[in-house]
Amino acid sequence: MTSGREIREKYIRNYPSAFCPGCGDGMVLNALSRAVENKQLDKNKITAVSGIGCAAWIPSPYWRVDTLHTTHGRAIPHALGVKVGNRDLEVVVVGGDGDCAGIGGNHLIHAARSNLGITVLMINNGLYAMTGGQAGPTTDHGETTLTSPFGNPSAGLEVAEVVKAAGASHVARWTTYHMRELIKEIEHAFSTDGFSFIEILSQCPTRSGKKEGLSGVDMLEWYRDNTSKDPDSDKIFVGRLADIKKAKLSNEIYKQIRECGGELR
Numbered sequence: 001m002t003s004g005r006e007i008r009e010k011y012i013r014n015y016p017s018a019f020c021p022g023c024g025d026g027m028v029l030n031a032l033s034r035a036v037e038n039k040q041l042d043k044n045k046i047t048a049v050s051g052i053g054c055a056a057w058i059p060s061p062y063w064r065v066d067t068l069h070t071t072h073g074r075a076i077p078h079a080l081g082v083k084v085g086n087r088d089l090e091v092v093v094v095g096g097d098g099d100c101a102g103i104g105g106n107h108l109i110h111a112a113r114s115n116l117g118i119t120v121l122m123i124n125n126g127l128y129a130m131t132g133g134q135a136g137p138t139t140d141h142g143e144t145t146l147t148s149p150f151g152n153p154s155a156g157l158e159v160a161e162v163v164k165a166a167g168a169s170h171v172a173r174w175t176t177y178h179m180r181e182l183i184k185e186i187e188h189a190f191s192t193d194g195f196s197f198i199e200i201l202s203q204c205p206t207r208s209g210k211k212e213g214l215s216g217v218d219m220l221e222w223y224r225d226n227t228s229k230d231p232d233s234d235k236i237f238v239g240r241l242a243d244i245k246k247a248k249l250s251n252e253i254y255k256q257i258r259e260c261g262g263e264l265r
């Protein structure tokens, strides 16, 4: 098995970390790199696309693949352009819940509906972390944040369920506590011939943990104690929500390009 040091040297750029101590984002970077190594993918044929937010830093600047750092919420349409432009590329979008489900929510729903052949990792820390901890689309009802000091009056969006309902081929939810399962799920996403979406519940000790007096480790233990692989449990479900075969958007577009006499790279 490839050692952690080899993974680091091969996949991770040696820049000073912008992530706070105890943040889950570095763990996701590690899981993503390990999944690529396990699948023996050619990292020269991977393009990672991100928008704005702490999670957007996971690929750019830290992941040692080609990256496209775009505007807030617009990673998915840029990823569509990359995938249609070069069908040989493995295209991965990495973003936070605010980026993917708030500003970019409409793009997410329609990419799932069209079954675009890309992988999206949505790191869900339950608020807008980079801008100071404001309530976001996934903030739970009653949760206090910078902009909801008396408790969030609205309900949090169940993003994985929405993506499943929109028609994605592959949908799953894990947490940073479930690293082994998460690595396997990312490997499965790379094998999926369609839109893959993995929601990763991830700790933000700075914006979320600190106000509750919780460290990063405390938050990992919370994920351990409050999630379940049993869909009938009252706890947060972790596991696979969808795994279906269906036509994917990029193939349909390639077909039409051919029919019009166009050439594919």
Ligand code: SF4
Binding pocket: 018, 019, 020, 022, 023, 024, 025, 054, 055, 125, 129, 130, 203, 204, 205, 206, 207
């Ligand atoms: S603010 Fe939160 S999500 Fe952003 S780097 Fe710090 S701990 Fe991570």
